[in-house]
Amino acid sequence: MFKSLKMAWRNMWRNWRRTAIALVAIVLGLVLLIFFDGFIQGSDQAIFGNAVKIYGGNLQVHAPGYRDKVRRLPLLPLADADAVVAAATARPEVVAAAKRINTGGVVLSGDKSLPVTITAVEPAVEAPLSLQAASIAEGRYLMEEEGDAILIGRGLADRLGLKVGDRTTLLGHSKHATLRQRTMTVVGIYDVGAPDLEKSMVFITLPEAQSLYNLRDQVTEVAIMLEDVNQEVAVLPNLQQALTGYEVDSWKTLKPEFTETMSTKSTFTNLIGLIVVMIASIGILNLQLMAVFERTREMGVLAAMGMKGRQIMGLFLLEGTLIGLIGAVVGCLLAVGLLAAVTAAGGIDLSFAAGMGDIMALLGNRLYPATTPASVLVRGGIVVVIAALASLYPAWQASRKEPAAALHHV
Numbered sequence: 001m002f003k004s005l006k007m008a009w010r011n012m013w014r015n016w017r018r019t020a021i022a023l024v025a026i027v028l029g030l031v032l033l034i035f036f037d038g039f040i041q042g043s044d045q046a047i048f049g050n051a052v053k054i055y056g057g058n059l060q061v062h063a064p065g066y067r068d069k070v071r072r073l074p075l076l077p078l079a080d081a082d083a084v085v086a087a088a089t090a091r092p093e094v095v096a097a098a099k100r101i102n103t104g105g106v107v108l109s110g111d112k113s114l115p116v117t118i119t120a121v122e123p124a125v126e127a128p129l130s131l132q133a134a135s136i137a138e139g140r141y142l143m144e145e146e147g148d149a150i151l152i153g154r155g156l157a158d159r160l161g162l163k164v165g166d167r168t169t170l171l172g173h174s175k176h177a178t179l180r181q182r183t184m185t186v187v188g189i190y191d192v193g194a195p196d197l198e199k200s201m202v203f204i205t206l207p208e209a210q211s212l213y214n215l216r217d218q219v220t221e222v223a224i225m226l227e228d229v230n231q232e233v234a235v236l237p238n239l240q241q242a243l244t245g246y247e248v249d250s251w252k253t254l255k256p257e258f259t260e261t262m263s264t265k266s267t268f269t270n271l272i273g274l275i276v277v278m279i280a281s282i283g284i285l286n287l288q289l290m291a292v293f294e295r296t297r298e299m300g301v302l303a304a305m306g307m308k309g310r311q312i313m314g315l316f317l318l319e320g321t322l323i324g325l326i327g328a329v330v331g332c333l334l335a336v337g338l339l340a341a342v343t344a345a346g347g348i349d350l351s352f353a354a355g356m357g358d359i360m361a362l363l364g365n366r367l368y369p370a371t372t373p374a375s376v377l378v379r380g381g382i383v384v385v386i387a388a389l390a391s392l393y394p395a396w397q398a399s400r401k402e403p404a405a406a407l408h409h410v
Helices: 002-012 016-055 067-072 081-089 154-160 206-212 229-242 256-294 296-304 309-344 358-363 373-390 392-399 403-407
Strands: 059-062 094-109 112-121 136-139 149-153 167-173 179-190 201-205 221-226 247-250
Touching: 002 309, 016 229, 016 256, 016 309, 016 358, 016 373, 059 081, 059 229, 081 094, 081 221, 081 229, 094 154, 094 206, 112 154, 112 206, 149 154, 149 167, 154 179, 179 206, 201 206, 221 229, 229 247, 309 373, 309 392, 373 392
Parallel strands: 112 201, 149 179
Antiparallel strands: 059 221, 059 247, 094 112, 094 167, 094 221, 136 179, 149 201, 167 179
């Protein structure tokens, strides 16, 4: 084995220009693949992290039956919400657990109206974790025990011609399906850069909603914020076990339209990654086929000396694998260095894309690429395997050469 390895290494550098071209192709392909993967992972973390802050926590706890009626945002009171909060905050991964009322309604201003999602919150609990609270463009965020105050989005304010201090009517149904309305004062306008989202979500205080919807001291959900988006899969089943008799869901389950959009994005990005890998594979395949053609006489000599076809095939496979291995090591190191440099430089500026849709708004103004050692090693391993596979056909071609014909090849 060592003898074959030594021979493969020597043969690799016999035509160093060809080997260098192959290595450059592999390194560039791998750097592009890892950087692209880091860009995608970073964008996913930013999108999901901000979406959690907008839509109300990583996990949400509701009364039984809510899941089947989620699109109607039913006013199903949650039994013993304080016990739910206590059970949630007992877990080390949980940053906060906030009681809420979440339902549908209409905002009226003059002869204009818009359907909205009305979310009643505890301002002191929500403010440090809410993207809307961090994105106040005019006025201020809600205050505890505040009466007829409402926080609206820039999209809604522009659509209805509202500004801070204006009075507007909030229309909704109580838990007994009776129509309820209340005149509210706009205390703040938030701007997260997503007009469609901004015109569909308004916020009021929890006591005001309990009075408006005749819920007294009741709430309809508990929103749970975790330290990391990736902890949802591990925490959800444990919470479900601790909170029997309740429905515990990831926000993704309750927002299927958002999940579908992200799934489409993932399919597109995976396709681009596949194209990068295919380009690198074709490059290696062509270079190895050239090597077989150029070294036909050498293969005839090896065969005449008693080397069998499978040994010649193994030699070419070993050469391709070595080229892939060297390219993978260099490519991984360069890619990690590039990602670190981009992060140290303050990420990628995305301010030019402001206002280009909800997904771009959730990305924020700066994108920081993200990756893990395992992800880098997997990408490097894939490249080594691809290099070996790309050498398989040329190696097979080499093993089929007849010694006499190979020796007379010009």
